[in-house]
Amino acid sequence: MNEKILDNEAVIVIKGLKKSFDTLKVLDGIDFSLFKGENIAVLGRSGSGKSVLIKIISGLLKPDAGVVKVLGQEVDQLSLVELQALRMKIGFSFQNSALYDSMSVRGNLEFPLVRNKRDLSKTQVNNAIEEVLHEVGLSQAINQMPSELSGGQRKRIGIARTLILKPEIMLYDEPTAGLDPITSIEINNLILKVQQEYKTSSIIITHDLTCAKTTANKITMIQEGKFLTMGSFKEVFNTQDASLRSFYDYNFINDK
Numbered sequence: 001m002n003e004k005i006l007d008n009e010a011v012i013v014i015k016g017l018k019k020s021f022d023t024l025k026v027l028d029g030i031d032f033s034l035f036k037g038e039n040i041a042v043l044g045r046s047g048s049g050k051s052v053l054i055k056i057i058s059g060l061l062k063p064d065a066g067v068v069k070v071l072g073q074e075v076d077q078l079s080l081v082e083l084q085a086l087r088m089k090i091g092f093s094f095q096n097s098a099l100y101d102s103m104s105v106r107g108n109l110e111f112p113l114v115r116n117k118r119d120l121s122k123t124q125v126n127n128a129i130e131e132v133l134h135e136v137g138l139s140q141a142i143n144q145m146p147s148e149l150s151g152g153q154r155k156r157i158g159i160a161r162t163l164i165l166k167p168e169i170m171l172y173d174e175p176t177a178g179l180d181p182i183t184s185i186e187i188n189n190l191i192l193k194v195q196q197e198y199k200t201s202s203i204i205i206t207h208d209l210t211c212a213k214t215t216a217n218k219i220t221m222i223q224e225g226k227f228l229t230m231g232s233f234k235e236v237f238n239t240q241d242a243s244l245r246s247f248y249d250y251n252f253i254n255d256k
């Protein structure tokens with residue numbers, strides 16, 4: 001397959017991406033494509049530039065050099081209005097779930113929908129809320145406040161809040177951080193369900209190799225501003241590279 005055909009199928013294309021802050025080189029030549037329906041897990045030590053990458057993809061930071069195309073549009077060439085329209089197609093799952101603590105679950109789900117899709121009737125809004133709550137397995141939580149939910153439940157509601165806008169791309173920032181193993185497995189399964197049922201393409205930032213192994217079609221690692229490798233879990237960890245080995249060993253996975 002030639003590169004042009006691949007580019008046509010890609011929802012994110014990044015070429016020669018560089019970003020520094022003063023003398024600190026954070027991204028130093030990142031090249032990759034995220035293809036439709038694919039999940040990529042991005043590993044990397046703290047401070048390696050994972051969040052900067054996500055912020056550049058979503059237009060919150062401007063690259064110093066390189067091309068960043070999302071759904072066919074060059075992000076740093078877009079007007080604010082065009083950028084806002086593009087962001088509607090991207091779902092962000094934040095580490096802290098970013099729920100509004102003063103609003104019930106219903107209010108948290110209603111808010112993005114009513115703000116972004118003003119022509120919906122009350123019935124359509126209610127149906128959309130009920131549908132996403134069903135998808136994330138929390139129909140019964142509709143009238144609860146975020147403070148009454150567990151960390152895993154908050155994470156699910158955070159994901160439901162992005163799904164309600166039917167995103168094409170999902171960006172997950174450490175989706176299992178701070179969760180117990182069983183709840184982490186549930187969140188991993190939800191990420192897979194979202195990929196399959198909503199046909200999303202995702203970037204998953206994680207330190208959790210079980211999460212990467214379960215949810216991602218490909219895995220990469222940022223090191224010294226570059227992607228060290230890109231491949232399936234088996235391909236990536238069949239290595240003697242010390243950084244990758246230390247991630248692997250820390251996570252105590254023995255069934256490579």
Ligand SMILES: Nc1ncnc2c1ncn2[C@@H]1O[C@H](COP(=O)(O)OP(=O)(O)OP(=O)(O)O)[C@@H](O)[C@H]1O
Nearest residue numbers: 021022024026044045046047048049050051052053
């Ligand atoms: N707006 C900014 N101004 C200056 N420096 C920044 C800015 N944003 C990020 N950095 C620096 O860029 C580097 C990469 O930060 P980034 O947040 O992307 O790391 P990360 O890989 O997401 O880390 P973690 O795993 O701890 O979340 C850090 O050294 C950080 O201090």
